[in-house]
Amino acid sequence: IFIHVKLYQKQLKLLINTGKFQLSTNRNLSIIPHMPRHSERSEESPTNVGSRIRAGSLAYAQDDKTGGHCFDLLTSDGAHLLSRTVCFAIGARSRxxxxxxxxxxxxxxxxxxxxxxxxxxxxxxxxxxxxxxxxxxxxxxxxxxxxxxxxxxxxxxxxxxxxxxxxxxxxxxxxxxxxxxxxxxxxxxxxxxxxxxxxxxxxxxxxxxxxxxxxxxQIGAVPNNEMAKKLGVKLDERGYIHVDKFMRTNVDGVFAAGDITDGAGSFRQDIIAAAQGAMAATSAYQDLGIHGGQSCDIHALPVVVPSIS
Ligand SMILES: Cc1cc2nc3c(=O)[nH]c(=O)nc-3n(C[C@H](O)[C@H](O)[C@H](O)COP(=O)(O)OP(=O)(O)OC[C@H]3O[C@@H](n4cnc5c(N)ncnc54)[C@H](O)[C@@H]3O)c2cc1C
Known part of the structure; x- marks a missing residue:
């Protein structure tokens, strides 16, 4: 699966952990893999275009309260990342x-x-x-x-x-x-x-x-929703992040993809997570692009449907 996004010099730190899609996007993309289960090849494409992959866990994400929708992300190694957009792709754990x-x-x-x-x-x-x-x-x-x-x-x-x-x-x-x-x-x-x-x-x-x-x-799964909850992201009755068809959550600037979402009902599979990751990345990118990345507080409907081939 490829999504092709024109390089764009806006600040975007997008957290995509699935690593299951080949991604071309801007140079300010940060990917934080925790314990990747899947092929190492999936890490090549983002790094080839200058995106950075940071090893470690995301400890928390919160609105930085300086105005607009800017997020302050703390990684397990103590680094703070400021970001306009966050995509949760941190899955669910089987009970x-x-x-x-x-x-x-x-x-x-x-x-x-x-x-x-x-x-x-x-x-x-x-x-x-x-x-x-x-x-x-x-x-x-x-x-x-x-x-x-x-x-x-x-x-x-x-x-x-x-x-x-x-x-x-x-x-x-x-x-x-x-x-x-x-x-x-x-x-x-x-x-x-x-x-x-x-x-x-x-x-x-x-x-x-x-x-x-x-x-x-088969005794259920526990979605890793703790950080999303703190950001005020709406969850469904089982604790999965509620997304619309563009993988947006109810919080401006926060997207989600894969097993953590309620986006595909009970069909939780690799190919679905990868496709949703591509959609979330494209939506996040367009969300910044439409507004020139100048303001953190305006977010709009993506205008182009992601092309997946
Ligand atoms: C045993 C098993 C076998 C499966 N086999 C198949 C199969 O054969 N085919 C198929 O299509 N599907 C299979 N699935 C389903 C498939 O694995 C999932 O649908 C898919 O992996 C979901 O992708 P995801 O990126 O949403 O979540 P995940 O693959 O779970 O990835 C989430 C990642 O986020 C990381 N993470 C969690 N918290 C943090 C944090 N705070 N900071 C940073 N990173 C964090 C996790 O460590 C993990 O690496 C299987 C599932 C299981 C449990």
Whole structure:
């Protein structure tokens, strides 16, 4: 994905952490990567055009109160950056069970993403932890590949969209390819080099040990919204940053992209985050460009729709 933006000598410090899009933009762009998970190539394009990548975490962002919409950004190494525009692309973290071995065995039989990893478990017996719509949708998807699956549900019922529940019931429950273990929790993760099973809080068929080929943990995600909240950015009821179709938030000069936003419903994938990053960058750039970058307090609708190829 490329977005081509004419070089423009205005002050812009735009925080894009996704690193998933190739970006040509002005020389005053700052990118603060925290722990990039993806290809190093994605860092090349911004630096090739003179943008700077600062390693470290952003500790806070606040209106600098000197007038207009200028933001004071403090990085973990103590540097202050003054910026007219901020784009939050700092994602969401999957909620963990918090059990020993969970971290070590992630990617070795434990996963948090059925959309991404379900095909890897073809023919296996797996369990999905969680009693929400995401786990039921995950089960429907995983059911296309796995031999059998267990839904491990802490409560006494499942909260799923009726349409998803009906599909799950018809295709998996009634055919015996899925079972629901209600009022059951995972107490222990078993396996050393790779995941081998779980110990349950109550016995299933006479044993509390359940041997499994894979475990999907679908107990929700926590958006990294702390800094946005402090800036007065509007969040949806689940804590994701509310964006419009230009990736703008309710606060002038603040944009957001990727998993941190409510922009693509529950479709949280790389390609979507990258596309939203491109849109947010273009919107931020145009927002400055339209007003000549002279004033911090006027922001307007971007006039050109980003071209993505
Ligand atoms: C286990 C797993 C596997 C997945 N596999 C796939 C797949 O195969 N295909 C697919 O399309 N999608 C996959 N996804 C979904 C995909 O990873 C996300 O949709 C995508 O990464 C979202 O991009 P993002 O930039 O919004 O957030 P992220 O990729 O989460 O990036 C956010 C970045 O911001 C950093 N950050 C956080 N706080 C700060 C701070 N204060 N200062 C500076 N930086 C900060 C984080 O460290 C991180 O590097 C997977 C997700 C998971 C959890």
């Amino acid at each position: 963990r069970l918090g059990l020993p071995k969970e971290k070590e065995l992630t990617g070795k039989g434990i996963s948090y993403c059925t959309t991404c990893d379900a095909p890897l478990y073809k023919g296996k017996e797996i369990a999905i932890v969680g009693g929400g719509d995401a786990s039921v949708k995950g089960a429907i998807l995983a059911g296309q590949y796995v031999f059998k699956l267990y839904l491990i549900v802490r409560g006494a019922k499942i909260k799923a969209e009726p349409v998803n529940w009906e599909r799950f019931e018809k295709n998996l429950l009634k055919t015996g390819r899925a079972e629901i273990l209600y009022e059951t929790e995972v107490k222990e993760i078993i396996g050393d080099q790779k995941f081998e099973g779980v110990r349950l809080s109550r016995p299933y068929q006479g044993s509390d040990n359940l041997k499994l080929g894979g475990l999907f943990i």
